[in-house]
Amino acid sequence: MDFSLTEEQLMFKEQVIKFARKEIVPRVQEHDLRSEFDFESWRKLGEFGLLGLHFPEELGGGGSDVMTAVVASEALGEAGVDGGLTLSLGAHTYLCADTIFAHGTDEQRKRYIPKLASGEWIGCMGLTEPGAGSDVASLRTRAMRQGDSWVLNGTKMFITNGPIADVAVVYARTGQSAAGQEGISAFIVEKGTPGFAVGRKLVKMGVRTSPTSELIFEDCVIPVENLLGQEGAGFFMAMRTVEWDRSALLAPFVGGLGYIIERCCRYAQERHQFGRPIASFQAIRHKIADVKICQEAARSLIYRIAWCKDQGRPLNHLEAAVAKLFVGDWSLKPMNDAMVLFGGYGYCHEYDVERIFRDSRIAPIGGGTSDIQKVLISRLM
Amino acid sequence: MYFDWTAEELALKQSVAALLTQDAATELGLLDEAELWQLKRITSRYLKALSGLGYLEIALGPAERGQLMRLIAGQEELAKASGSLFLATETTARIFGGLLAGFGDRSRIGDILEAVTHGEVIAGVAVTESEEDAAEPGLTTAGVRDGKEWVVSGRKDYVTNAPIADWIAVVGIAEGRPAAFLVEPPQAGATVGPRMRTLGFNGLAVARLELDSVRVPNDLVIGPFADEAALEYLGAMQDLILALAAVGLQFRTTAEAKRHALTHRRDGKDVFRYQEVRFKLAEMLTWAQTSQLLTFRAAWLYATGDPEARTVIHCAKVFCAEGAEQVTSMGMQVLAGRGYLSGNPVEQAYRDAKLTGIAGTTSERARMAIAGDLLKRYQV
Numbered sequence: 106m107d108f109s110l111t112e113e114q115l116m117f118k119e120q121v122i123k124f125a126r127k128e129i130v131p132r133v134q135e136h137d138l139r140s141e142f143d144f145e146s147w148r149k150l151g152e153f154g155l156l157g158l159h160f161p162e163e164l165g166g167g168g169s170d171v172m173t174a175v176v177a178s179e180a181l182g183e184a185g186v187d188g189g190l191t192l193s194l195g196a197h198t199y200l201c202a203d204t205i206f207a208h209g210t211d212e213q214r215k216r217y218i219p220k221l222a223s224g225e226w227i228g229c230m231g232l233t234e235p236g237a238g239s240d241v242a243s244l245r246t247r248a249m250r251q252g253d254s255w256v257l258n259g260t261k262m263f264i265t266n267g268p269i270a271d272v273a274v275v276y277a278r279t280g281q282s283a284a285g286q287e288g289i290s291a292f293i294v295e296k297g298t299p300g301f302a303v304g305r306k307l308v309k310m311g312v313r314t315s316p317t318s319e320l321i322f323e324d325c326v327i328p329v330e331n332l333l334g335q336e337g338a339g340f341f342m343a344m345r346t347v348e349w350d351r352s353a354l355l356a357p358f359v360g361g362l363g364y365i366i367e368r369c370c371r372y373a374q375e376r377h378q379f380g381r382p383i384a385s386f387q388a389i390r391h392k393i394a395d396v397k398i399c400q401e402a403a404r405s406l407i408y409r410i411a412w413c414k415d416q417g418r419p420l421n422h423l424e425a426a427v428a429k430l431f432v433g434d435w436s437l438k439p440m441n442d443a444m445v446l447f448g449g450y451g452y453c454h455e456y457d458v459e460r461i462f463r464d465s466r467i468a469p470i471g472g473g474t475s476d477i478q479k480v481l482i483s484r485l486m
Numbered sequence: 487m488y489f490d491w492t493a494e495e496l497a498l499k500q501s502v503a504a505l506l507t508q509d510a511a512t513e514l515g516l517l518d519e520a521e522l523w524q525l526k527r528i529t530s531r532y533l534k535a536l537s538g539l540g541y542l543e544i545a546l547g548p549a550e551r552g553q554l555m556r557l558i559a560g561q562e563e564l565a566k567a568s569g570s571l572f573l574a575t576e577t578t579a580r581i582f583g584g585l586l587a588g589f590g591d592r593s594r595i596g597d598i599l600e601a602v603t604h605g606e607v608i609a610g611v612a613v614t615e616s617e618e619d620a621a622e623p624g625l626t627t628a629g630v631r632d633g634k635e636w637v638v639s640g641r642k643d644y645v646t647n648a649p650i651a652d653w654i655a656v657v658g659i660a661e662g663r664p665a666a667f668l669v670e671p672p673q674a675g676a677t678v679g680p681r682m683r684t685l686g687f688n689g690l691a692v693a694r695l696e697l698d699s700v701r702v703p704n705d706l707v708i709g710p711f712a713d714e715a716a717l718e719y720l721g722a723m724q725d726l727i728l729a730l731a732a733v734g735l736q737f738r739t740t741a742e743a744k745r746h747a748l749t750h751r752r753d754g755k756d757v758f759r760y761q762e763v764r765f766k767l768a769e770m771l772t773w774a775q776t777s778q779l780l781t782f783r784a785a786w787l788y789a790t791g792d793p794e795a796r797t798v799i800h801c802a803k804v805f806c807a808e809g810a811e812q813v814t815s816m817g818m819q820v821l822a823g824r825g826y827l828s829g830n831p832v833e834q835a836y837r838d839a840k841l842t843g844i845a846g847t848t849s850e851r852a853r854m855a856i857a858g859d860l861l862k863r864y865q866v
């Protein structure tokens with residue numbers, strides 16, 4: 106076994122942290138408080154190459170391996186970038202663009218990947234529906250073939266980047282069955298397509314800079330060439346994104362724990378009570394230690410998923426579910442304790458621990474709840 | 487990065503696993519009930535068998551820590567099979583043997599080390615003392631030079647293997663600096679107390695050691711140490727070993743609980759079909775896998791001399807120990823009445839788990855050390 110990152114990966118991580126601290130982090134608080142997507146930071150992420158790191162260079166990507174992409178996501182969290190922006194990045198690059206890259210035709214790749222990798226276009230992925238969350242195979246959005254077109258009808262729910270997306274990967278039922286994994290297909294739908302509308306924007310507890318909404322399809326007609334991959338293979342394609350979800354999308358949470366550690370250490374030395382820095386109290390030190398323990402425990406779990414993908418190994422669904430469950434559930438207490446370490450200030454917007462606390466609450470819900478991970482683990486163990 | 491075992495690592499893993507057959511498991515399960523003489527016999531037999539695999543000579547001392555990843559592949563198998571045998575073995579090889587290999591430079595010490603690697607001796611290292619009768623914190627056990635010998639007096643608590651040990655390295659003060667005096671009980675003046683009755687790890691023999699003017703020849707003294715390296719080495723290895731012991735308990739309990747859940751029926755169905763039971767098993771496996779990977783990484787950092795290694799070893803120690811308590815508690819709940827009966831593996835693991843957070847660096851001290859390292863790094 107060997108847990109080392111390459112020199113290049115370590116250097117790149119440092120570069121990303123430096124870039125993010127300078128160009129993105131100063132803008133986080135303002136956008137979080139206004140629950141606004143930060144287009145300026147998005148543009149900068151694109152310029153730095155972080156929106157398409159693992160795509161081939163000829164498609165405008167960085168040609169990196171999966172591990173480097175995961176390390177970069179971790180670096181964003183470690184620098185203090187908010188969970189909203191990193192979630193938007195995750196949904197855009199990994200859930201939308203990568204699905205097009207992995208299953209699309211040459212034409213589809215050429216049309217979408219360069220624009221998505223640069224950030225000129227924003228992508229989203231619509232799988233969840235009002236009535237189909239954990240049981241996503243029960244989705245009811247329908248696509249009917251009519252001549253050279255597909256006609257989509259249905260509603261998607263909780264869609265990250267929904268309100269700002271230029272292009273959506275949408276899953277809909279094409280087969281005869283009314284439920285189940287069979288007969289689900291994926292489609293590419295562009296903004297402005299008649300019959301495609303963005304529903305209400307959802308007001309959220311955390312990840313506020315990432316806009317979330319419904320997507321509504323009412324007799325939405327798209328050309329037949331917008332079918333993505335094989336007809337009926339949609340469920341398999343959606344499940345393939347799990348590899349990214351359990352690595353690159355979890356990585357900012359792990360990096361965020363590192364950010365919290367630094368913030369806690371500094372605050373604990375600066376804040377004095379009873380005539381001494383609170384860092385001198387054992388209970389404070391134990392809280393700091395717990396965040397570190399959680400970070401160290403989580404890190405290798407997500408790296409392992411990335412490593413397997415780089416090796417071309419099929420995803421180990423058990424290990425993926427363990428990683429998701431761990432990051433989602435085990436990080437809640439240390440995050441909570443970190444907020445308490447800041448006392449009353451921790452509860453106020455002035456200090457970003459409360460935002461990080463709010464952002465971290467999505468980890469055990471989005472992309473499959475902790476309960477669903479337990480269902481999977483117990484099935485596979 | 488490479489998240490798999492290399493061929494060399496795998497070879498040791500498989501050979502240790504092959505040693506621990508079903509018959510061995512039955513015998514090791516009885517260790518908890520064994521008398522001292524039986525314990526000594528069984529431990530010696532396994533040490534001999536392990537030496538045949540080269541297991542006892544790997545990664546002894548800080549200079550050899552590069553071999554840790556190969557070792558850990560085998561260690562994990564032993565820890566899963568029997569926590570008590572694992573701790574007895576590792577105390578002999580990595581703690582005692584590691585001290586000799588890494589810091590002993592006299593020829594007699596080389597002979598003893600050879601006996602360790604050949605599985606011919608059982609050994610312990612005595613560090614802990616009670617502070618109750620000490621004027622100030624620190625070791626009170628001390629040696630005074632008398633010609634070519636040292637006269638050592640003091641009292642040591644909780645010495646693992648002491649009742650069955652051929653050799654014990656006693657850490658004490660020599661001319662103002664720490665040193666290790668090799669004592670061969672029942673040597674004159676060295677009294678091993680009665681075997682302590684303990685909550686768990688009942689297949690491990692632990693006792694107090696009293697030293698009353700024990701004469702130790704100069705060539706059986708390691709040190710006095712010029713710096714902290716020896717004690718740091720002992721601390722790091724002990725914590726890694728205890729973390730691994732905790733990982734072993736977690737996997738053993740999870741496997742046992744799963745087996746039970748699939749076979750035990752209630753209200754007409756096996757209890758695995760109840761979501762509460764299944765979810766407990768899922769959590770248990772998550773603890774186990776995460777603990778395992780964290781310990782592997784901590785060992786790797788140590789093996790490669792990473793400056794953060796000690797911090798991460800502390801993290802692994804706390805996490806695995808607390809995981810062991812959680813997992814064994816959940817396991818007991820899954821086995822319910824059967825789990826509560828004495829003598830089953832989950833009840834045993836439940837009792838064993840507690841030690842992993844107490845021995846070595848306690849969870850509280852480990853947390854203080856982790857935070858101390860971080861506060862230093864982010865000093866304002």
Ligand SMILES: Cc1cc2nc3c(=O)[nH]c(=O)nc-3n(C[C@H](O)[C@H](O)[C@H](O)COP(=O)(O)OP(=O)(O)OC[C@H]3O[C@@H](n4cnc5c(N)ncnc54)[C@H](O)[C@@H]3O)c2cc1C
Nearest residue numbers: 196230231232233238239263264265470471472473474476
């Ligand atoms: C901010 C945000 C962003 C998101 N982004 C996207 C996106 O970009 N694209 C997208 O498609 N989706 C997205 N989602 C949806 C997300 O994946 C779902 O919210 C999630 O899968 C859970 O589904 P649900 O909310 O319908 O909960 P439900 O499935 O209704 O679950 C409710 C509760 O029941 C439990 N439960 C359900 N089934 C079981 C079971 N079998 N056993 C035990 N307990 C069970 C769940 O754990 C949960 O506690 C997003 C969600 C949020 C909040």
